[in-house]
Amino acid sequence: MSKFVYLFKEGNAKMRNLLGGKGANLAEMTNLGLPVPHGFTVTTEACTKYYDDGRTLSKEVVDQIYEALHVVEGQQGKKFGDNENPLLVSVRSGARASMPGMMDTILNLGLNDVSVKAVAKKTNNPRFAYDAYRRFIQMFSDVVMEIDKANFEAILDAKKESKGVTLDTDLDADDLKDVVSKYLVRYQEIKGEPFPQDPNVQLLEAVKAVFRSWDNPRANVYRRLNGIPYSWGTAVNVQSMVFGNMGPTSGTGVAFSRNPATGENVLYGEYLFNAQGEDVVAGIRTPNPISHLKEDNPAVFEQFKNVALTLEKHYKDMQDMEFTIENGKLFMLQTRNGKRTAQAALKIAIDMQREGLISEQEAVLMVDPNQLNALLHKGFDQAALKAAKPITKGLPASPGAACGQVVFFAEDAKAWKAEGKKVVLVRMETSPEDIEGMIAAQGIMTGRGGMTSHAAVVARGMGAPCVAGCSEIKVNEEEKWFEVGGKRYNEGDWISFDGSTGYVYGEKIETVDASISGDFKTLMDWADKYRALKVRTNADNPRDAKVAYDFGAEGVGLCRTEHMFFEGDRIKAIREMIVSDNVEDRKKALAKLLPMQRQDFIGIYKAMKGYSVTVRYLDPPLHEFVPHTEEEMRELAKEMNISYEKVKQTVDSLHEFNPMLGHRGCRLSITYPEIAEMQTRAVIEAAIEVNKEGLKVVPEIMIPLVGDVKELKFVHEIVKETAEKVFEEKGMRLDYKFGTMIEVPRGALTAGEIAQEAEFFSFGTNDLTQMTFGFSRDDAGKFLEDYYTKKIFESDPFAHLDQNGVGKLIKMAVEAGHETRKDIHCGICGEHGGDPESVEFCHRVGLDYVSCSPFRVPIARLAAAHANIKFPRK
């Protein structure tokens, strides 16, 4: 028979998966000899069983609950539902990871018409007893029976009114007795049956309610956002009640063993005398800082301080504790590792290492890589922010604070910036042609589009703040204004927004820059010491490359050359190439691009100061470069001095049913080898120039979308020939590497063959995810919401690498690649490269590096350290 119920003394902190976080820590404290009220935990496995059994508690589980309850009755010398010395318990949910979406707490369970009298008599405090009963009825009805609280509050309010008082505390025992009886009547009216008087029934219903709450919509959303699997389930903790509202020598409080905002090593928290936990929340009285306890009751304070110290030492982490003092006696109700700001996380980790409490590795593990995000982007001046009120909220699409004057067109952004103005670009949605304007702007805000819209993806790539999909705003680009909340904002008006929260403000709020220094730098130095994975960056221009270098990037893992083609005259040259119908004309147009592209690479090589730079050859389908309205096409025709029909015909011929699966990537170089020729020239000539100046850069030429070794071999020949030509012309040689992206399933499946031509693999997990799942990011938005709601997907495969499917392909490819070429260099350059969970996978699967957007470089460095500390490389 499985064990579904554990007494606190039977568990320990390591049993978190089975007992939940709360239960495991209650058990651990019990066994540490700390003052914990007796109780037991119904396991997460019981929760899973509850669902497997069609949402019922099996007899097995029920029997074990009763058995444990009897033990607790014995420990406390009380009896459940007793009419002399009744046992009251609290019932709390507690999953493996803390989950605010779930049911929290029911207090005072065990009270009924009989036991309430016993409590009144025993405590000699009928007011206390009936108040407790009233609260219990309301909580139980609300959380377990889903009866709206308003039903009961109305009764209480009526009572207060009839008595002419405003505070609950002004009601006496008789008043409350009356309230209780009215509550019970109301309950029966609504449910059609009396309030359950049998404490056993109360208990089982409460346990079921906790299990049920695991599946409520709030919990589901929270899990998805936090990557918590549905299969984990929650545990339920049943614990004898202690009361902080027994009189002036009683109280309740919450405290952290260090300051969770700053990390300072000092006890931090608040307490309230003669109160129960919920009173603190209700805000009837203002709680005191924990330091006051020292004056109020030095002995208990000393005891609590020691407990905090003991727990911190024991858990080797800052603790967040709940306690109650009942008639001068301290009880611990909960402890857990405390949540903290990013700043505090760094300070606590480093302090603890210096205090000798933890090792460097443990300090590194103590900081959540994702938390660094908050430190890596511009933030608002906190004082200014406090005074401001948001005018709307959109999707937090790319973190960081932005402040500037509103413009509505990319060219305006560029022009205004050139005049020295700070601008933010507001558009209904953005397109590749807006790229220069996006670069010029402090941030981008769009009315439409999700977290993976063009604006969001590009902004994240650039590290520019972006709030996307502000559905409440109405944008009129033609007339250059937007409206929200009845107010119109015109071109030139100042606004501010925060891409980390999605809040938009209709005013100027100053921003402050980020940098890696102090504790942050110390921790990153430790992280670098312990990681095995290198961290590169995705950067398409010197500016981004420099930001990434300053954030510790060790090379460029992905330099997308197509972004370079949208700027200024370049788009003209590329269009000229596209409308050409013979090789010579195409070469002529490409020759115009060569010097510009070479200059780009020189800039990036220099920004990277000798680190390798991986250049991906032209990837997107050519129709992304051509205009699509008649007006623009006519303009182009005029510019090119060809007929409109010719332009239209070219544009039409480029139309594709499924551009994602169309004429792009290496397929372009196969049809138009002259493109690969020009790009090779630019890469090699730039490297020669930079190397002459003393930097020793080894360019890496990366061919996208390869599915067959012969594709790669074909392009390889062009690259080799061109490079040799350049070497001869320049009278100088240098090393370069040739490799491919693995982003088409067949590329991964035939990686062993592809490695014959490739010196490196870079996994393009964005496309690989799309093709492995068979859905496009642009279109999946329509049904993925249903997938989440219906629990088919628990997390976004574009945010966290799908290890089960896509990951299997990566693993196969890494293994096959190494079989063919022992020293093949492998990395990842999809957006997953900056996701800690995916970084750990990359480490375990044996990649050499991850590459991510500049602003995620420190996150990846820390995540790589976590991975190697947890799973050391041989």
Add this chain to the structure above:
Amino acid sequence: MSKFVYLFKEGNAKMRNLLGGKGANLAEMTNLGLPVPHGFTVTTEACTKYYDDGRTLSKEVVDQIYEALHVVEGQQGKKFGDNENPLLVSVRSGARASMPGMMDTILNLGLNDVSVKAVAKKTNNPRFAYDAYRRFIQMFSDVVMEIDKANFEAILDAKKESKGVTLDTDLDADDLKDVVSKYLVRYQEIKGEPFPQDPNVQLLEAVKAVFRSWDNPRANVYRRLNGIPYSWGTAVNVQSMVFGNMGPTSGTGVAFSRNPATGENVLYGEYLFNAQGEDVVAGIRTPNPISHLKEDNPAVFEQFKNVALTLEKHYKDMQDMEFTIENGKLFMLQTRNGKRTAQAALKIAIDMQREGLISEQEAVLMVDPNQLNALLHKGFDQAALKAAKPITKGLPASPGAACGQVVFFAEDAKAWKAEGKKVVLVRMETSPEDIEGMIAAQGIMTGRGGMTSHAAVVARGMGAPCVAGCSEIKVNEEEKWFEVGGKRYNEGDWISFDGSTGYVYGEKIETVDASISGDFKTLMDWADKYRALKVRTNADNPRDAKVAYDFGAEGVGLCRTEHMFFEGDRIKAIREMIVSDNVEDRKKALAKLLPMQRQDFIGIYKAMKGYSVTVRYLDPPLHEFVPHTEEEMRELAKEMNISYEKVKQTVDSLHEFNPMLGHRGCRLSITYPEIAEMQTRAVIEAAIEVNKEGLKVVPEIMIPLVGDVKELKFVHEIVKETAEKVFEEKGMRLDYKFGTMIEVPRGALTAGEIAQEAEFFSFGTNDLTQMTFGFSRDDAGKFLEDYYTKKIFESDPFAHLDQNGVGKLIKMAVEAGHETRKDIHCGICGEHGGDPESVEFCHRVGLDYVSCSPFRVPIARLAAAHANIKFPRK
């Protein structure tokens, strides 16, 4: 040291891969003691080496050629380039498979200014000698040196003119001597160097020319069409010359051991006395039937007859032989298995089995499955066809002959057919809405679109003849005419076309039906006896199902339900569903579809007489069902009694960037479970009705596009619930199976998990190929041509399954599926199911069945037999 050259006596028929077909058979005949002029073969490995060495012959190869040559000199008692008794040789290409795209033959090699005199003297026939030299110079210049033949023909013509004669044979020895000297001058003028006099140089140049010809464009195209790998290379055969033009007791001929047109067991061929092989081709004299040889030279005839018999017995197949008679002595120059018509193939196989020459298995193997195609479709009455002349040619998109009156619209096709007329549908291109018209027509002809256009794919599926992409015709659908070759064809005019050849005729040509009977039936019975794979069909309606059943289909492997939704009122109901914005309205619309869909299934079940029918649930994105022009949208709005804006909004919201990767397949059932509900009802209710009538059908419900087991589980729950409801309502249960298509790479990668929910897998290799390669069939046309030209792809992955990439996924999925569920049933339902090469793969990888279009069922049956005979299942 590798052996690159084999004397004929060193080889045998089994060394085909190394020696090529021709060389291997010359060796085999030599060792059988048949009269074969001495010679040797330069191997296919030498060819590969030639390319590896940068298109040069290595010293190793050259040395071995000379060595072999010396042996032949000894055997013949002649010497290469000798001035008394010179050895002359022929040089011929010979690959593993016969390849008309390559260089064929150079005769008389070894002749030069010296040896020609020796030949003249030795044969006492100077005319013969100089004629031979003349021919050699021209052939060598043409094939080896790429000098246009016209250069030499002009000289010959001038000579004839100056002599006042018209035939070559009217020129005497001196004339030809003069011609030769002029040839040599012309050669030097063009090449800037004298004609090579050194026979060794002649020989090496000829060998290189053969190797080179392996890579010429014609050869490449031929290989692609016939699935011959580029890596095979060709061999070269060098053989002592014998002369059929030495006088009246000499001659040359070609013969088959049986009649290749009918299969009749009688020697069949022609010969020409006092002639060389090329004279037969040149058509100077009409050759005699081989039977005449009996009268002309009974002894040689008898000898040849015996040789033919010996070879047939030896090879156990009908032989195609070349021979020469030199001064009354028979020489065999080539033998190979003869090409034959489908009809003949069947007769020969069955006759040979009955003659005790071969077993049933060998008879089965003797017939190429692809050849059956010719027997499975309507053909033209041969007499009528001979009199007709094509007016244009398009792509042979779907085989079979069609004849009917031209109509230009689907509704006209339907209406005319209802009046009892035979029509053919001519359109610029077809769309899903034309489906009913396509069914009503005898065949479909389009002005635009390739082998994978809508018209082509649908026509092949239906087994309807289709000629697509007739680029020469101009179609005016509005005015109902098309023009070609200056002639206009109006609605109602009779035309005929053949989807197997692409030829279109501007007149009525009667057609004749296909059936499986006689030899065809016998062979198919044997095939069924020896195969392990079951063969099902892809059929969406009772008509196709019946055709397939008659062709031996053992069930429906793929019934696409979406095609059913385009007919008549159904499209209305489905559009009504699409514009509904709540479940109730959607259910109401679906309820209208239920009885129609149920009736479809009843029809198909009945046509299949109890065999299993696999029904695939709705797959295409919903936008395929909605109108896209404003006019049609307004009409729909009116019909639905909703606003135009509402319709437009719905249509717009259905737009997808990559429909292939969009909201389709099981994703539809997840968003709209009511669709799966309706379809389940239709499937089960129909099965109950049919089973009540005595057929015991087990419907198989198949969910498309599954990439994760949870998707399948979600739909499975709906199916189970609905089926249970129907069972209850009807008071009757029946067995049904639930499974999925594996067509998304992730489906294959996680097949082990998916098998927890799926009782069967059906590999949808069309989509699986698209997603594994990452290109869409609709768009790949643009670059695949480049892929073929540049030898990146050697065959079309949509025609022949890509075993290396897609096949790897299938193999993984089959293995993982069986690990989870030992008796999981696996099949394939992509178009590859009818491709013999892919069928063999399916057999080897352990599938249970293949499913293909009705007209390919016999082909698949035979291919399955081939596979199991070659690779018997344990």
